[in-house]
Amino acid sequence: MLRDIPYTDNNTxxxxxxxxxxxxxFSFLVFELILAFVSAEAPTPVSKMAYATVDESxxxxxxxxxxxxxxxxxxxxxxxxxSNWNAANPPWKNLVSSSATQQAPSGFGxxxxxxxxxxxLIIWGGFFSNISTYDIETGSWSVNTQSPxxxxxxxxxxxxxxxxxxxxxxxxxxxxxxxxxxxxxTTGASRxxxxxxxxxxxxxxxxxxxxxxQRNSILLYGGxxxxxxxxxxxxxxxxxxxxxxxxxxxxxGQSPGNVENHCAVAANGxxxxxxxxxxxxxxxxxxxxxxxxxxxxxWVEGADIGQALSRSNMxxxxxxxxxxxxGGDRFGEISEAMGTPVIYNLKSNQWTTQYSLSGADVVPAxxxxxxxxxxxxxxxxxxLVMLALIGYFVFRRTQRSMDSQKDIESSSATNVGGYSxxxxxxxxxIKEGFVSDTKVPIDVAPDxxxxxxxxxxxxxxxxxxSNLGTSSPRRLSTLSGDQEYLEQLSQLEKRDKSPDRxxxxxxxxxxxxxxxxxxxxxxSQQGLLNK
Numbered sequence: 001m002l003r004d005i006p007y008t009d010n011n012t013x014x015x016x017x018x019x020x021x022x023x024x025x026f027s028f029l030v031f032e033l034i035l036a037f038v039s040a041e042a043p044t045p046v047s048k049m050a051y052a053t054v055d056e057s058x059x060x061x062x063x064x065x066x067x068x069x070x071x072x073x074x075x076x077x078x079x080x081x082x083s084n085w086n087a088a089n090p091p092w093k094n095l096v097s098s099s100a101t102q103q104a105p106s107g108f109g110x111x112x113x114x115x116x117x118x119x120x121l122i123i124w125g126g127f128f129s130n131i132s133t134y135d136i137e138t139g140s141w142s143v144n145t146q147s148p149x150x151x152x153x154x155x156x157x158x159x160x161x162x163x164x165x166x167x168x169x170x171x172x173x174x175x176x177x178x179x180x181x182x183x184x185x186t187t188g189a190s191r192x193x194x195x196x197x198x199x200x201x202x203x204x205x206x207x208x209x210x211x212x213x214q215r216n217s218i219l220l221y222g223g224x225x226x227x228x229x230x231x232x233x234x235x236x237x238x239x240x241x242x243x244x245x246x247x248x249x250x251x252x253g254q255s256p257g258n259v260e261n262h263c264a265v266a267a268n269g270x271x272x273x274x275x276x277x278x279x280x281x282x283x284x285x286x287x288x289x290x291x292x293x294x295x296x297x298x299w300v301e302g303a304d305i306g307q308a309l310s311r312s313n314m315x316x317x318x319x320x321x322x323x324x325x326x327g328g329d330r331f332g333e334i335s336e337a338m339g340t341p342v343i344y345n346l347k348s349n350q351w352t353t354q355y356s357l358s359g360a361d362v363v364p365a366x367x368x369x370x371x372x373x374x375x376x377x378x379x380x381x382x383x384l385v386m387l388a389l390i391g392y393f394v395f396r397r398t399q400r401s402m403d404s405q406k407d408i409e410s411s412s413a414t415n416v417g418g419y420s421x422x423x424x425x426x427x428x429x430i431k432e433g434f435v436s437d438t439k440v441p442i443d444v445a446p447d448x449x450x451x452x453x454x455x456x457x458x459x460x461x462x463x464x465x466s467n468l469g470t471s472s473p474r475r476l477s478t479l480s481g482d483q484e485y486l487e488q489l490s491q492l493e494k495r496d497k498s499p500d501r502x503x504x505x506x507x508x509x510x511x512x513x514x515x516x517x518x519x520x521x522x523x524s525q526q527g528l529l530n531k
Contacts, residue, residue: 042090042092042339042340043061043075043077043092043094043339044066044067044075044339045067045326045327045328045334045335045336045338045339046061046063046064046065046066046072046075046108046327046334047064047065047108047312047313047314047327047328047329047334047338048064048065048108048109048126048155048313048329049061049062049063049064049065049072049108049313049315049327050062050063050064050110050111050112050123050126051112051315051316051317052112052113052114052121053081053114053265053317053318053319054114054118054121054136055118056081056317056318056319056320057080057081057082057319058078058079058080058081058082059078059079059081059315059317059324059326060076060077060078060095060112060121060134061075061076061077061078061079061315061326061327062074062075062076062077062104062105062112062121062123063075063076063105063106063107063108063110063126064108064327065108065329065334066334067334067335068334069332071106071107071108072106072107072108073106074096074104074105074106075096076094076095076096076104077092077093077094077095078092078093078095079091079092079093079317079324079326079341080093081317081319081322081324081355082319082357083357084354084355084356084357085355086353086354086355087340087341087342087343087353087354087355088340088353090341090355095139104132104134104141105123105132105141105143107126108126109125109126109154109155109156110123110124110125110126110153111123111124111125111126111157111158111159111170112159113159113160113161113168114161115161115166115185116161116162116163116164116165116166117166118136119135119136119137120133120134120135120136120185121133121134121136122134122159122161122168122183122185124148124151124153124159124170124173124183125153125154125155125157125158125159125170125173126153126154126155126157129147129151129153130143130144130145130146130147131143131144131147131148131183132144133185144188146188148174148181148183148190149174149190149191149192150174150175150179150181150190150192151173151174151181151190152172152173152174152175152176152177152181153173154177154205155205155206156205156206156207156223156260156261157170157171157172157173157205158170158171158207158208158209159173159209160209160210160211160218161211162211162218162241163211163213164216165241166184166185166186167182167183167184167241168182168183168184168185169181169182169183169193169209169218169239169241170183171195171204171207171209171218171220171239172195172199172203172204172205172226174190174192174193175192176203177202177203177204177205177226178195178199178200178201178202178203179192179193179194179195180192180193180194180195180239181193193244194246195246196237196246196248197246198233198235198237198248199225199233202225202226202227202231203225203226204220204223204224204225204226204233205223205224205226205260206222206223206224206260206261207220207221207222207223207233207260208220208221208222208223208262208263208264208275209221209264210264210265210266210273211266211270212266212270212273212294213266213269213270214270214271214294214295215238215240215294216240216241216242217238217239217240217241218238218239218240218241219236219237219238219249219273219294220236220237220238220239221233221235221236221237221256221259221264221273221275222234222256222258222259222260222262222264222275222278223260224260224281230281232258232259232260232280232281233258234255234256234257234258234259235248235249236248236249236251236255236292237249249297250297251292251297251298251299252296252297252298252299253298253299253300253301254290254299254300254301255290255299256275256278256286256288256290256299257280258280258281259275259278259279259280259286260278260279260280260281260312261277261278261279261312261313262275262276262277262278262279262286262312263275263276263277263278263314263315263316263325264276264316265316265317265318265323266318267291267318267323267346268346270294271293271294271295272291272292272293272294272346273291273292273294274289274290274291274292274316274318274323274346275289275290275291275292276288276289276290276314276316276323276325276344277289277305277310277311277312277314277325277328278312279312283331285307285310285311285312285330285331286310286312287304287305287306287307287309287310287311288301288302288304288305289301289302289303289304289305289323289344290302291346302344302349303344303349303350303351305342305344305351308337309337309342310330311325311327311328311329311330311338312328312329312330313327313328313329314326314327314328314338315327315328318346319357320357321345321346321347321348321356322343322344322345322346322355322356322357323343323344323345323346324341324342324343324344324355325341325342325344326338326339326340326341326342327339341355343355
């Protein structure tokens with residue numbers, strides 16, 4: 001049976017497959033990079049949200065009132081505090097995108113605190129009588145359907161965790177604000193504790209509260225009494241769990257004064273407390289920042305942020321030398337500007353647009369940093385576009401290479417039992433040393449899969465090959481190398497010299513060569529022909 005053998009180079013296939021795979025991987029990485037850039041959008045600014053910080057590494061913000069006074073859904077975001085970033089492009093992450101967080105509570109006005117082991121967020125208050133817990137590792141919510149005993153949830157209450165015992169305290173959280181609620185996250189048990197005598201019969205709201213590791217106590221500042229005239233509190237109170245007692249703390253320096261709806265966070269490992277923003281009883285919007293040195297109990301006034309960026313009911317946090325505030329409102333109005341974090345560098349004592357872990361490269365707010373920010377954003381977008389273009393050209397180049405390979409293979413296609421129409425002719429008419437334009441048919445088993453061998457062509461064979469013409473046969477992929485080729489060629493030569501064929505000696509017989517032979521096979525063939 002006569003058959004041309006199509007050209008098949010497995011190494012070439014593997015090479016192109018490898019290039020294609022790398023191109024696809026590269027394109028996927030570019031897509032992921034672009035997706036990460038797009039997904040880093042900031043949340044819609046809200047006020048009266050629940051917020052807490054885990055180990056100065058991540059700020060969590062949940063719920064709140066949307067612009068226009070509408071209630072927020074279960075919006076839930078985290079802000080990375082472990083990398084450098086600019087206020088124009090903070091690294092927010094949307095936590096509601098995961099199906100595990102779809103049970104996040106909705107509403108506004110609650111308080112959030114972190115468990116002592118930094119593994120859970122605990123939310124209570126506002127319009128919620130139940131306590132919700134968020135598992136940071138699994139990204140799932142759970143709800144304690146049994147309300148704490150004698151609990152009195154309302155707006156303006158704050159929760160704080162005793163880092164030594166793990167107990168959670170909410171001043172004015174029980175008995176209509178007259179008592180403080182103590183909650184055990186492990187057992188779910190709660191009890192009512194007394195408030196300072198100054199608040200007896202009234203309760204307190206819109207205050208700030210932090211846990212001081214320096215004094216092993218709760219520090220409470222500001223707020224107003226829950227009475228008809230909303231009397232303000234401008235004092236610092238301390239609660240010591242070890243003795244279950246409240247006391248008034250005397251301080252020196254310029255304090256924040258009468259303030260409510262402000263925020264306060266511990267800083268420098270609990271050695272300081274930072275108070276920012278809020279309102280006074282005259283409903284004046286405040287933008288001041290004050291730092292209390294806890295060992296000396298001395299207040300230091302920082303730089304006012306100005307009326308344009310002053311706010312109340314915001315989220316705030318501290319990490320290293322950076323104080324960060326986000327969201328909030330001005331006289332109940334939530335502007336677009338509230339969606340940009342404001343940053344105060346505690347080391348340089350100035351407002352800046354750069355969040356820096358080292359505290360270096362502080363750029364004052366309102367400076368020419370806007371140009372730098374725009375340039376940085378433009379450079380980032382340009383880099384992403386360039387990566388996308390590179391990925392596209394690599395893909396197109398690979399595609400063209402694969403198409404070219406398909407064309408080569410298509411040109412080598414053969415017809416079983418016949419001759420390839422696309423096989424180029426070569427000068428191999430074997431007639432007493434005379435070489436003309438003929439093709440030699442080869443009997444090849446169609447299922448032959450023996451591997452071919454490769455032999456280098458020496459100089460003599462190369463010279464002989466040059467005498468055979470310019471055309472050269474293609475390599476044979478399914479023959480077992482040059483030896484099998486020579487055996488087949490020898491059989492043809494014997495057949496041509498047989499008596500029955502010699503009678504037609506004057507007739508030129510035309511034959512076909514194998515459709516594909518190796519370069520070493522060509523040399524062997526040519527050497528045999530010239531003998």
